[in-house]
Amino acid sequence: MNGTNGVSRDDEGPTGMTAGGYAPDGYAQNGHVPGGHVPDGHAQDAHAQSGHTPDGELARMRAEIEGLRSWRAELEDLVKRFAQGVKRDQGEVEEILSEILGRLDAVEAGPAGRAAPVVPAGSAAGPGGPAHLPWSLRASEAEWRELADWLDWLGRHYAPQLHLRIWPCWPAHGGVVEELAALHAAWRAAQEADADPARAGSELAYWHQMWLWPTVERIRQHYMFSECETEHAADRPGRPTDPAALEARVAEAAAERRRQENERYAFFAEVPEGFTAERPDGLWRRAGDDWEYLSLLDWAWHPADAELPPPPEETLREIPAERADALAADRQGWVTYWARHADENDWRAGEGPTTVVRRRRSPERLYDEAYGVRDGWAPTASVYAFLDARPSNPPHLVEIDVQEAERLLRSLRGVTGATEL
Numbered sequence: 001m002n003g004t005n006g007v008s009r010d011d012e013g014p015t016g017m018t019a020g021g022y023a024p025d026g027y028a029q030n031g032h033v034p035g036g037h038v039p040d041g042h043a044q045d046a047h048a049q050s051g052h053t054p055d056g057e058l059a060r061m062r063a064e065i066e067g068l069r070s071w072r073a074e075l076e077d078l079v080k081r082f083a084q085g086v087k088r089d090q091g092e093v094e095e096i097l098s099e100i101l102g103r104l105d106a107v108e109a110g111p112a113g114r115a116a117p118v119v120p121a122g123s124a125a126g127p128g129g130p131a132h133l134p135w136s137l138r139a140s141e142a143e144w145r146e147l148a149d150w151l152d153w154l155g156r157h158y159a160p161q162l163h164l165r166i167w168p169c170w171p172a173h174g175g176v177v178e179e180l181a182a183l184h185a186a187w188r189a190a191q192e193a194d195a196d197p198a199r200a201g202s203e204l205a206y207w208h209q210m211w212l213w214p215t216v217e218r219i220r221q222h223y224m225f226s227e228c229e230t231e232h233a234a235d236r237p238g239r240p241t242d243p244a245a246l247e248a249r250v251a252e253a254a255a256e257r258r259r260q261e262n263e264r265y266a267f268f269a270e271v272p273e274g275f276t277a278e279r280p281d282g283l284w285r286r287a288g289d290d291w292e293y294l295s296l297l298d299w300a301w302h303p304a305d306a307e308l309p310p311p312p313e314e315t316l317r318e319i320p321a322e323r324a325d326a327l328a329a330d331r332q333g334w335v336t337y338w339a340r341h342a343d344e345n346d347w348r349a350g351e352g353p354t355t356v357v358r359r360r361r362s363p364e365r366l367y368d369e370a371y372g373v374r375d376g377w378a379p380t381a382s383v384y385a386f387l388d389a390r391p392s393n394p395p396h397l398v399e400i401d402v403q404e405a406e407r408l409l410r411s412l413r414g415v416t417g418a419t420e421l
Contacts, residue, residue, distance in 0.1 A: 135181040136174060144171075150184050164216050169232035176219055183215045258325060265292075267324035268316040270363075277317045282363050283327055284310055296334050296362035299421070308364055331421040335360055337405040338397035340370065340382055347396045355412060356405045357382050357397065358419075371409055371418060 139147075151166055170176050186207055193203035270282035283294040284304075291304040304310050319327075327333070339353035357370040357380055370380035385394040400408070402419050409418045 134174075134178055136177045139181070147181055147184050150187075151180060160216070164213075164220065166216070166219070167232075172232060179215055179219055183211055186211045259321075262321035262325070265321070267319050267321055269319050269324075269327070270311050270315055271317050272311070272315045277319065279333065280317075280327070281361060282311070283324060284316065285324065286310075293363040294328055295364060296331075296360040297364070297367055299328070299331065302364075332402045332419070335402070335421070337400050337402055337419070338383070338386075339400050339404070339408060341396040341398065343393050344396040347398065353398070353408060353412070356400075356408050358405070359383050371413065373413070376418070 148171070151170070155166060166176075166180070170180060190203040190207040264287050265285040266287075268284045268286070269277050269280035270284060271277050271280050275281045285292050285294075285301065291310040292301045293304060293308070293310075294300075295302050310316075335358050337356060337358045340355050340357045341347040341351060341353050355371050357368065358377075359369075360367045368380050368383040369377040370382055372378050382395045383397065385392075386397045388394075406416070406419050409415055
């Protein structure tokens with residue numbers, strides 16, 4: 001007897017059958033359960049009748065697995081080729097960038113000991129002149145000769161077809177000179193890179209493909225140089241930029257920048273007692289909770305802080321952005337000028353002024369200046385001494401406009417434009 005359920009092995013029926021006539025899990029060995037039904041088609045007879053033998057099912061699964069393996073191998077190959085293509089393209093981009101940077105470094109740095117460039121009139125770097133001079137104006141005589149020797153060697157060594165040759169008059173063609181100088185600089189950079197065993201050959205091969213022949217073809221195709229085969233033909237320079245069109249475009253761009261910036265702000269005129277919205281004491285703007293003031297010292301906007309908070313709300317008048325721009329642009333409108341006399345007695349006696357003084361009431365501080373004999377505008381206490389009228393003999397100031405201040409300084413100091421801000 002089974003000690004767990006009280007049924008003995010002797011009570012079992014035919015092999016695999018329990019005493020009640022049921023096989024384990026309710027399946028008969030012959031595929032039938034009591035009642036004559038085949039559960040879920042899992043009996044062996046049912047498999048045989050339907051043609052799905054275990055061997056056939058296994059073969060079908062193996063075929064499907066092989067198909068999946070083939071598809072996976074194909075997918076892996078596609079992914080691998082895609083990755084290789086991306087890596088190759090990335091490598092080409094990196095090579096191009098490296099070549100360009102090397103070319104620029106070589107052009108800008110040049111050899112040590114370069115002589116100071118000769119700057120023609122109207123071309124000086126600095127205010128009113130270009131920030132960078134072309135190679136032809138930066139190069140020393142030695143660099144010119146080096147470029148000429150290299151081009152002569154190039155012509156002998158490569159001996160290109162007639163339509164690709166560089167004619168001897170190349171130094172007389174400004175654009176051609178710049179192209180050839182850049183080509184030479186790129187060649188030097190490729191030569192230096194070629195010294196690296198890991199990169200040997202690749203940089204020079206790239207120079208031939210990307211720089212040498214495209215540059216030569218571009219020179220022959222786009223410059224008047226192509227007319228110099230038998231004798232030199234001078235360049236016919238393009239027409240200069242229309243200064244009026246340039247000035248108008250620059251002004252339009254500046255106005256558009258201001259308009260876009262002004263959209264972020266609300267503008268306010270500071271109008272304490274004694275001032276009007278037409279001629280305020282200060283100019284402020286706000287973006288959200290952040291305030292800024294227009295400094296009358298450097299004419300730039302600065303953020304307010306704990307030491308210089310915005311003025312009381314009752315002294316502020318909101319104004320349109322266009323009006324704020326106009327006030328900011330009118331710098332002289334923020335300045336008070338005086339003719340300075342030695343003292344009141346001299347003024348009453350008809351003595352002329354000694355100089356001109358002025359005051360700017362900037363939000364961060366008052367700034368008083370007097371025009372000196374040699375130093376131009378310099379800080380002064382004259383305005384404070386006059387307005388506070390100390391017992392001592394203060395200077396006497398007579399308020400004037402900017403035009404009178406300019407006239408006086410021209411008369412007293414022989415200068416013009418001294419009132420410009």
